[in-house]
Amino acid sequence: MIEIRNISKSFGDRLVVNDVSFTFEQGKTNLIIGESGSGKTTILKLMVGLHSIDSGEVLYDGKNFPKLPEKEKQEVRQDIGMLFQGGALFDSLTVEENVRFPLDMFTAMSREEKNERVNFCLSRVQLEGRNNLYPGELSGGMKKRAALARAIANNPKYLFCDEPNSGLDPKTSIVIDQLIKQITEELNMTTIVITHDMNSVIEIGQKIMYIYKGKNWWAGNSKGILKTDNKELIDFVFASGFMKEIYDAVKNKD
């Protein structure tokens, strides 16, 4: 479980994250949704320490991460897996080396154990046999999957995914979403997914925070979204005419 309490962040004199609080639950896929530029990535980067926090707390199972001494921070970091928007695979390493990278850096596993773990992770994201390809040789969806394999290689307790299905076709998106959801349940991780894909919201949104202009504007789950009265959220989620029809249909059923 990760709890954020009243976190804020400004870049220069622009307040980008404004007093946001939320609890991300273990074993669930927690979503952060919102328009682009609303501050979602910044919240994620504040949580993992890639940006320094102006005020507020980020509690990883009770430990306030920004205030931990460097050594303990390091320990928490090794429990974090992150899937970046573009994958962020290391270009100079093969798929297999990418996935093995955290194992090489942080574990005392033997070569066989590492190979076994790498192959398990790759098969888990349906990339078995692609061990020796370089990131440059992968399609967008394969890159995301390889990056997901790397993110889960070291058995993280916390998984962060920044727009895992941006730039993917709808079918591949669903595959990635389902993978994230299944892996989260399997490994009982605390998973946080940033998305503005409405399919994902409805499919995997067990707990949702809607960010509007840097603020926690609405919180709930996918069922709640369909019934919300929050104007900004309705405008965001049901931006297209088609989605609006679905919204009206659901509303009228009650």
Add this chain to the structure above:
Amino acid sequence: MTLFFHFGRYFLLIKRTFSKPEKLSVYWRQIVHEINNIGITSLPIIAIISFFMGGVITIQAAFGFTSPIVPLYAVGFTTRESMLLEFCPTIMSLILAGKIGSNIASEIGAMRITEQIDALEIMGINSAGYLILPKVAGGILILPFLIAISMFLGIYGGYVMGIATHACTSYEYIFGIQAFFEPWKLWYSFTKVIVFAFIITSVASYFGYFTQGGALEVGRSSTNAVVYSSILILIFNFLLTQLFLT
């Protein structure tokens, strides 16, 4: 103002680069990789340039020394002195600043804009140390060898071209390159090389590491790396020369 900003940020980065490596074995592998990447791939260009510049300096020296008071071995002597003291350590470093500097800056810059550096940081790896230390160490280890090869080939190029164009004879040239040799001057040359190696690799890493934006900015970092490391090489060349030779 911005100059102070860059200096401050540069020194902080260097400090982080040289603090606590996570796993030494991994670093060692990276250093070997960088020695190959920086060193071996630069050999052909170094070899070609040194050979021809040595040749040209010899021909020019022979052309200039027509006065009967100048001894015939002065041609070999001049080639050796200019190669050892200035051409190989300084001009070669400037050329390498172009080749290695742009390579390092664009590699690290691309890693920055595609969030690979963030990925390292998240894993709890000191990205500055992991990425920059092997490049600086690799550069400092391999550049002296490259320059030594450059010195040898430059003097050899002078010999080959000098004989081929009848600018001098074999005996005079070989006598000339041995005349009045002062070994301490090699200290001067190789100190310069090591300082320049540090400048090239660290300045290029700095510009790459703090790239912000997209592909265009990676190109800009790469240009900045070459421009600023070249300027710094010239400044330090002047300072070290003052220090050693006066």
